[in-house]
Amino acid sequence: MYEFDYHRATSLDDAASRLGDADAKLVAGGMTLIPTLKMRLAKPSQLVDLGAIPALKGISEDGNAIVIGAMTRHAEVNRSAVVKRAIPALAALAGMIGDPAVRNRGTIGGSIANNDPAADYPAAVVALDAVVRTNKREIAADSFFTGLFETALGEGEIVTGVRFAKPQAANYQKFKNPASRYAIVGVFVARSAAGVRVAVTGAGPCVFRVPAMEAALARSFTADAIKDIQIPQDGLNSDIHASAEYRAHLVNVMARRAVAACG
Ligand SMILES: Cc1cc2nc3c(=O)[nH]c(=O)nc-3n(C[C@H](O)[C@H](O)[C@H](O)COP(=O)(O)OP(=O)(O)OC[C@H]3O[C@@H](n4cnc5c(N)ncnc54)[C@H](O)[C@@H]3O)c2cc1C
Numbered sequence: 648m649y650e651f652d653y654h655r656a657t658s659l660d661d662a663a664s665r666l667g668d669a670d671a672k673l674v675a676g677g678m679t680l681i682p683t684l685k686m687r688l689a690k691p692s693q694l695v696d697l698g699a700i701p702a703l704k705g706i707s708e709d710g711n712a713i714v715i716g717a718m719t720r721h722a723e724v725n726r727s728a729v730v731k732r733a734i735p736a737l738a739a740l741a742g743m744i745g746d747p748a749v750r751n752r753g754t755i756g757g758s759i760a761n762n763d764p765a766a767d768y769p770a771a772v773v774a775l776d777a778v779v780r781t782n783k784r785e786i787a788a789d790s791f792f793t794g795l796f797e798t799a800l801g802e803g804e805i806v807t808g809v810r811f812a813k814p815q816a817a818n819y820q821k822f823k824n825p826a827s828r829y830a831i832v833g834v835f836v837a838r839s840a841a842g843v844r845v846a847v848t849g850a851g852p853c854v855f856r857v858p859a860m861e862a863a864l865a866r867s868f869t870a871d872a873i874k875d876i877q878i879p880q881d882g883l884n885s886d887i888h889a890s891a892e893y894r895a896h897l898v899n900v901m902a903r904r905a906v907a908a909c910g
Contacts, residue, residue, distance in 0.1 A: 649684065655696045659703070659782050659805060665695045666803040673697055673805065675718060675757035678749050703756065703807060706730060711813050714780075717756025717806045722747070724755060734775065736817040736835070740767050743821055745828050756806040759791070762798050762853065764884065765829035769854035771811075771819065773846035774835035778810045785810075795852040814839045816868075816909040820901040821849075824888055831889050834901035836909060838868060845902055850883050850894040860902055870903040 656662035665671055670692035674680050683689045697703055703718035706727050713733045715724060724730055724741035731738045744750055744758075744767055758768045759779065772779065772788045779786045782805045791799050800806070814837040821833035830849030837844050843864040845857045863872045878898050883891035 651691050652693045653696065654693060655699050657699055659700060659807065662695050662697060662700065662805060663782055663803055665693060666805075668693055669802075671695055673760075675754040675760075676720065676752040678745070678753040679757065679761050679763070697756070697805070708733070709810065712810050713813070714808050714810045715755055716808045718754050719756075721745075721750040721753050721755070721758075725750065733813045734811055734817060736819050736837075737771050737775070737811065740771050740819045740821075740835070743767060743819075743823070743828065755809060759809065760798060760800060760806050762792050762796050763829070764795055764852050764854075765824070765831070765833075765849045767819070767821065767830055767833055767848060770830075770833050770835035770846040770848040772809060773854050773856060774837040774844045775811045775814060775817065776837075776839070776841070776844060777812070779806060780808045780810060781806055789856075792854050797853070812839065818905040818908040820904040820908065822897050822901060832894050832897035832901055834898060834905050836864070836902060836905040838864070838909065843868065847878075847898050847902075850878075850898055852882075852884065857898070857902070864906065868906065868909070870907045873899065873902055873906065 672691035674694045674696050697718055704716045706715050706729050721741045721744045725738050758766050769792050777788045779791045786799050817837040819835040821830045824831055832850045833848040835846045843861045845860045848854045859876050860873045878895050880891040880895045883894045885891040
Protein backbone atom coordinates (compact mmCIF):
# COMPACT_ATOMS: atom_id res chain seq x y z
CA MET A 648 0.00 0.00 0.00
CA TYR A 649 1.12 3.56 -0.68
CA GLU A 650 0.92 5.68 2.42
CA PHE A 651 1.64 9.34 1.78
CA ASP A 652 -0.10 12.69 1.79
CA TYR A 653 -0.21 14.46 -1.56
CA HIS A 654 0.13 18.23 -1.68
CA ARG A 655 -0.04 20.34 -4.85
CA ALA A 656 2.08 23.38 -3.95
CA THR A 657 0.94 26.76 -5.23
CA SER A 658 4.21 28.66 -4.69
CA LEU A 659 7.89 27.97 -4.07
CA ASP A 660 7.54 29.03 -0.43
CA ASP A 661 4.60 26.67 -0.04
CA ALA A 662 6.63 23.78 -1.50
CA ALA A 663 9.73 24.61 0.57
CA SER A 664 7.72 24.81 3.79
CA ARG A 665 6.50 21.23 3.22
CA LEU A 666 10.06 19.92 2.91
CA GLY A 667 10.74 20.40 6.62
CA ASP A 668 9.58 16.81 7.01
CA ALA A 669 12.65 14.68 6.19
CA ASP A 670 10.46 12.04 4.48
CA ALA A 671 8.76 14.52 2.15
CA LYS A 672 9.61 14.25 -1.55
CA LEU A 673 9.18 16.63 -4.44
CA VAL A 674 7.44 15.31 -7.52
CA ALA A 675 7.96 16.95 -10.91
CA GLY A 676 7.18 14.81 -13.98
CA GLY A 677 7.14 11.66 -11.87
CA MET A 678 8.93 9.72 -14.61
CA THR A 679 11.61 8.53 -12.20
CA LEU A 680 9.86 8.96 -8.87
CA ILE A 681 6.71 6.99 -9.67
CA PRO A 682 8.61 3.86 -10.84
CA THR A 683 10.76 4.22 -7.70
CA LEU A 684 7.62 4.19 -5.55
CA LYS A 685 6.16 1.28 -7.49
CA MET A 686 9.31 -0.74 -6.84
CA ARG A 687 9.12 0.24 -3.15
CA LEU A 688 12.58 1.82 -3.34
CA ALA A 689 11.28 4.98 -1.66
CA LYS A 690 8.60 5.43 0.96
CA PRO A 691 7.93 9.15 1.35
CA SER A 692 5.46 10.38 3.96
CA GLN A 693 4.45 13.29 1.73
CA LEU A 694 4.60 14.08 -1.98
CA VAL A 695 4.90 17.76 -2.84
CA ASP A 696 3.86 18.35 -6.46
CA LEU A 697 5.66 21.25 -8.21
CA GLY A 698 3.29 21.21 -11.20
CA ALA A 699 1.12 24.19 -10.24
CA ILE A 700 3.88 26.74 -9.58
CA PRO A 701 3.93 29.12 -12.57
CA ALA A 702 7.37 30.55 -11.63
CA LEU A 703 8.99 27.18 -12.39
CA LYS A 704 7.73 26.95 -15.96
CA GLY A 705 8.86 28.40 -19.25
CA ILE A 706 11.84 29.41 -21.34
CA SER A 707 13.14 32.97 -21.64
CA GLU A 708 16.09 34.86 -23.09
CA ASP A 709 18.33 36.75 -20.69
CA GLY A 710 20.92 38.72 -22.66
CA ASN A 711 23.40 36.24 -24.09
CA ALA A 712 21.77 33.34 -22.25
CA ILE A 713 18.55 31.40 -22.00
CA VAL A 714 16.83 30.41 -18.77
CA ILE A 715 14.77 27.23 -18.63
CA GLY A 716 12.38 26.81 -15.71
CA ALA A 717 12.76 23.62 -13.67
CA MET A 718 9.26 22.35 -14.54
CA THR A 719 9.76 22.77 -18.29
CA ARG A 720 9.20 19.44 -19.95
CA HIS A 721 11.67 17.79 -22.33
CA ALA A 722 9.17 18.08 -25.22
CA GLU A 723 8.85 21.84 -24.61
CA VAL A 724 12.63 22.32 -24.71
CA ASN A 725 12.77 20.23 -27.88
CA ARG A 726 10.07 22.33 -29.60
CA SER A 727 11.10 25.75 -28.30
CA ALA A 728 11.95 28.28 -31.02
CA VAL A 729 14.09 30.17 -28.48
CA VAL A 730 16.20 27.11 -27.64
CA LYS A 731 16.46 26.04 -31.28
CA ARG A 732 17.80 29.47 -32.21
CA ALA A 733 20.13 29.95 -29.22
CA ILE A 734 21.41 26.42 -28.55
CA PRO A 735 20.11 24.00 -31.19
CA ALA A 736 22.15 21.15 -29.65
CA LEU A 737 20.18 21.50 -26.42
CA ALA A 738 16.84 21.33 -28.23
CA ALA A 739 18.08 18.26 -30.10
CA LEU A 740 19.24 16.61 -26.85
CA ALA A 741 15.82 17.08 -25.28
CA GLY A 742 14.29 15.37 -28.32
CA MET A 743 16.53 12.31 -27.78
CA ILE A 744 15.31 11.63 -24.23
CA GLY A 745 13.27 8.45 -23.76
CA ASP A 746 10.03 8.24 -25.74
CA PRO A 747 7.14 10.70 -26.34
CA ALA A 748 5.46 9.78 -23.03
CA VAL A 749 8.67 10.46 -21.07
CA ARG A 750 9.34 13.69 -22.98
CA ASN A 751 5.83 14.98 -22.33
CA ARG A 752 6.04 14.39 -18.57
CA GLY A 753 9.72 14.56 -17.58
CA THR A 754 11.25 17.91 -16.65
CA ILE A 755 14.71 19.42 -16.77
CA GLY A 756 14.63 20.12 -13.01
CA GLY A 757 13.67 16.54 -12.20
CA SER A 758 16.32 15.17 -14.52
CA ILE A 759 19.24 17.13 -13.09
CA ALA A 760 18.07 16.76 -9.46
CA ASN A 761 17.91 12.99 -10.00
CA ASN A 762 21.36 12.90 -11.67
CA ASP A 763 21.00 9.46 -13.19
CA PRO A 764 24.46 8.43 -14.49
CA ALA A 765 22.95 7.81 -17.95
CA ALA A 766 20.81 10.97 -18.15
CA ASP A 767 21.37 13.40 -21.01
CA TYR A 768 20.90 16.86 -19.48
CA PRO A 769 23.89 16.64 -17.09
CA ALA A 770 26.23 16.52 -20.11
CA ALA A 771 24.68 19.71 -21.53
CA VAL A 772 24.65 21.50 -18.19
CA VAL A 773 28.36 20.79 -17.63
CA ALA A 774 29.59 21.33 -21.22
CA LEU A 775 27.67 24.60 -21.52
CA ASP A 776 28.99 25.72 -18.09
CA ALA A 777 25.41 26.42 -17.05
CA VAL A 778 24.28 27.78 -13.70
CA VAL A 779 21.67 25.86 -11.71
CA ARG A 780 19.29 28.15 -9.87
CA THR A 781 17.60 27.02 -6.69
CA ASN A 782 15.27 28.62 -4.17
CA LYS A 783 18.41 29.37 -2.09
CA ARG A 784 21.36 30.09 -4.41
CA GLU A 785 23.06 29.64 -7.76
CA ILE A 786 25.31 26.60 -8.29
CA ALA A 787 27.93 26.36 -11.06
CA ALA A 788 27.59 23.24 -13.21
CA ASP A 789 31.01 21.92 -12.21
CA SER A 790 29.91 21.86 -8.55
CA PHE A 791 26.35 20.63 -9.02
CA PHE A 792 26.76 16.95 -10.00
CA THR A 793 28.67 15.31 -7.16
CA GLY A 794 28.30 11.54 -7.68
CA LEU A 795 26.01 8.65 -8.53
CA PHE A 796 22.47 10.07 -8.14
CA GLU A 797 24.05 12.78 -5.94
CA THR A 798 24.00 16.54 -6.35
CA ALA A 799 25.01 19.60 -4.36
CA LEU A 800 21.34 20.21 -3.45
CA GLY A 801 20.84 20.49 0.30
CA GLU A 802 17.86 19.57 2.45
CA GLY A 803 14.77 21.45 1.34
CA GLU A 804 16.52 22.92 -1.72
CA ILE A 805 14.46 23.14 -4.92
CA VAL A 806 15.85 23.60 -8.43
CA THR A 807 14.04 26.58 -9.93
CA GLY A 808 15.76 26.74 -13.32
CA VAL A 809 18.93 26.50 -15.35
CA ARG A 810 20.72 29.39 -17.06
CA PHE A 811 22.64 28.43 -20.21
CA ALA A 812 24.99 30.94 -21.87
CA LYS A 813 24.79 30.74 -25.67
CA PRO A 814 27.87 28.95 -27.06
CA GLN A 815 29.60 29.69 -30.37
CA ALA A 816 29.08 26.06 -31.35
CA ALA A 817 27.80 22.94 -29.62
CA ASN A 818 26.73 19.40 -30.39
CA TYR A 819 25.59 16.31 -28.50
CA GLN A 820 26.13 12.76 -29.70
CA LYS A 821 24.57 9.83 -27.91
CA PHE A 822 25.05 6.10 -28.28
CA LYS A 823 21.77 5.07 -26.78
CA ASN A 824 20.35 2.01 -25.13
CA PRO A 825 17.87 0.90 -27.82
CA ALA A 826 15.19 0.01 -25.24
CA SER A 827 15.18 2.95 -22.81
CA ARG A 828 17.11 5.48 -24.94
CA TYR A 829 19.25 6.32 -21.89
CA ALA A 830 22.85 7.09 -22.84
CA ILE A 831 25.28 4.19 -22.88
CA VAL A 832 27.65 7.04 -23.70
CA GLY A 833 26.72 10.61 -24.54
CA VAL A 834 29.22 13.38 -25.27
CA PHE A 835 28.36 17.08 -25.35
CA VAL A 836 30.98 19.40 -26.85
CA ALA A 837 30.65 23.18 -26.54
CA ARG A 838 32.92 25.96 -27.77
CA SER A 839 32.65 29.48 -26.37
CA ALA A 840 34.88 32.54 -25.95
CA ALA A 841 36.10 30.99 -22.68
CA GLY A 842 37.31 27.79 -24.39
CA VAL A 843 36.10 24.30 -25.20
CA ARG A 844 34.30 21.96 -22.79
CA VAL A 845 33.69 18.25 -23.31
CA ALA A 846 31.26 16.54 -20.94
CA VAL A 847 30.53 12.81 -20.90
CA THR A 848 27.45 11.06 -19.54
CA GLY A 849 26.61 7.35 -19.37
CA ALA A 850 30.23 6.21 -19.23
CA GLY A 851 30.87 6.69 -15.50
CA PRO A 852 28.94 6.95 -12.24
CA CYS A 853 28.50 10.69 -12.83
CA VAL A 854 28.97 13.16 -15.67
CA PHE A 855 32.62 14.15 -16.14
CA ARG A 856 34.81 16.36 -18.31
CA VAL A 857 37.76 15.30 -20.47
CA PRO A 858 40.47 17.95 -19.94
CA ALA A 859 42.89 16.39 -22.48
CA MET A 860 40.27 16.69 -25.23
CA GLU A 861 39.35 20.22 -24.16
CA ALA A 862 43.01 21.33 -24.39
CA ALA A 863 43.52 19.66 -27.77
CA LEU A 864 40.31 21.17 -29.16
CA ALA A 865 41.26 24.63 -27.87
CA ARG A 866 44.39 24.38 -30.04
CA SER A 867 42.63 22.90 -33.07
CA PHE A 868 38.85 22.47 -33.14
CA THR A 869 38.85 19.42 -35.39
CA ALA A 870 37.86 15.80 -34.87
CA ASP A 871 41.38 14.84 -35.88
CA ALA A 872 42.84 16.74 -32.93
CA ILE A 873 41.35 14.25 -30.45
CA LYS A 874 41.53 11.01 -32.44
CA ASP A 875 44.38 9.63 -30.28
CA ILE A 876 42.98 10.71 -26.90
CA GLN A 877 41.60 7.70 -25.08
CA ILE A 878 40.12 7.92 -21.61
CA PRO A 879 41.13 5.33 -18.98
CA GLN A 880 38.70 2.44 -18.44
CA ASP A 881 39.26 2.47 -14.67
CA GLY A 882 36.12 3.52 -12.84
CA LEU A 883 33.88 3.43 -15.93
CA ASN A 884 30.54 1.63 -15.85
CA SER A 885 30.49 -1.98 -16.94
CA ASP A 886 27.17 -3.80 -17.22
CA ILE A 887 25.06 -6.01 -19.48
CA HIS A 888 24.80 -3.16 -21.98
CA ALA A 889 28.49 -2.36 -22.45
CA SER A 890 31.88 -3.07 -20.89
CA ALA A 891 34.11 -0.34 -19.49
CA GLU A 892 36.49 -0.92 -22.42
CA TYR A 893 33.68 -0.39 -24.95
CA ARG A 894 32.43 2.71 -23.15
CA ALA A 895 35.96 4.19 -23.15
CA HIS A 896 36.12 3.57 -26.90
CA LEU A 897 32.70 5.16 -27.42
CA VAL A 898 33.72 8.34 -25.63
CA ASN A 899 36.32 9.02 -28.30
CA VAL A 900 33.96 8.10 -31.15
CA MET A 901 31.09 10.24 -29.84
CA ALA A 902 33.41 13.18 -29.08
CA ARG A 903 34.81 13.15 -32.61
CA ARG A 904 31.31 12.98 -34.08
CA ALA A 905 30.20 15.89 -31.91
CA VAL A 906 33.16 18.05 -32.96
CA ALA A 907 32.60 17.21 -36.63
CA ALA A 908 28.89 18.07 -36.29
CA CYS A 909 29.72 21.47 -34.78
CA GLY A 910 30.87 22.45 -38.27
C1 LIG B 1 11.22 4.69 -19.94
C2 LIG B 1 12.07 5.87 -19.56
C3 LIG B 1 13.09 6.25 -20.41
C4 LIG B 1 13.90 7.33 -20.08
N1 LIG B 1 14.90 7.69 -20.94
C5 LIG B 1 15.69 8.72 -20.61
C6 LIG B 1 16.74 9.15 -21.50
O1 LIG B 1 16.93 8.63 -22.61
N2 LIG B 1 17.51 10.19 -21.11
C7 LIG B 1 17.32 10.84 -19.92
O2 LIG B 1 18.06 11.78 -19.63
N3 LIG B 1 16.33 10.49 -19.08
C8 LIG B 1 15.53 9.44 -19.40
N4 LIG B 1 14.50 9.10 -18.55
C9 LIG B 1 14.31 9.88 -17.31
C10 LIG B 1 13.42 11.07 -17.59
O3 LIG B 1 14.15 12.04 -18.29
C11 LIG B 1 12.86 11.72 -16.30
O4 LIG B 1 12.08 12.73 -16.74
C12 LIG B 1 13.86 12.32 -15.33
O5 LIG B 1 14.80 11.42 -14.86
C13 LIG B 1 13.16 12.80 -14.04
O6 LIG B 1 12.41 13.91 -14.32
P1 LIG B 1 10.96 14.08 -13.71
O7 LIG B 1 10.55 15.48 -14.00
O8 LIG B 1 10.07 13.00 -14.17
O9 LIG B 1 11.25 13.98 -12.13
P2 LIG B 1 10.55 13.14 -10.98
O10 LIG B 1 10.53 11.69 -11.33
O11 LIG B 1 9.27 13.76 -10.58
O12 LIG B 1 11.60 13.39 -9.80
C14 LIG B 1 12.88 12.81 -9.85
C15 LIG B 1 13.67 13.20 -8.57
O13 LIG B 1 14.02 14.58 -8.62
C16 LIG B 1 13.45 15.28 -7.49
N5 LIG B 1 13.01 16.58 -8.04
C17 LIG B 1 12.14 16.76 -9.06
N6 LIG B 1 12.06 18.07 -9.36
C18 LIG B 1 12.90 18.72 -8.52
C19 LIG B 1 13.25 20.09 -8.35
N7 LIG B 1 12.74 21.07 -9.14
N8 LIG B 1 14.14 20.41 -7.38
C20 LIG B 1 14.68 19.44 -6.59
N9 LIG B 1 14.39 18.13 -6.71
C21 LIG B 1 13.51 17.77 -7.67
C22 LIG B 1 12.32 14.40 -6.98
O14 LIG B 1 12.09 14.58 -5.61
C23 LIG B 1 12.87 13.00 -7.29
O15 LIG B 1 13.78 12.62 -6.28
C24 LIG B 1 13.69 8.03 -18.87
C25 LIG B 1 12.64 7.65 -18.00
C26 LIG B 1 11.85 6.58 -18.34
C27 LIG B 1 10.73 6.18 -17.42
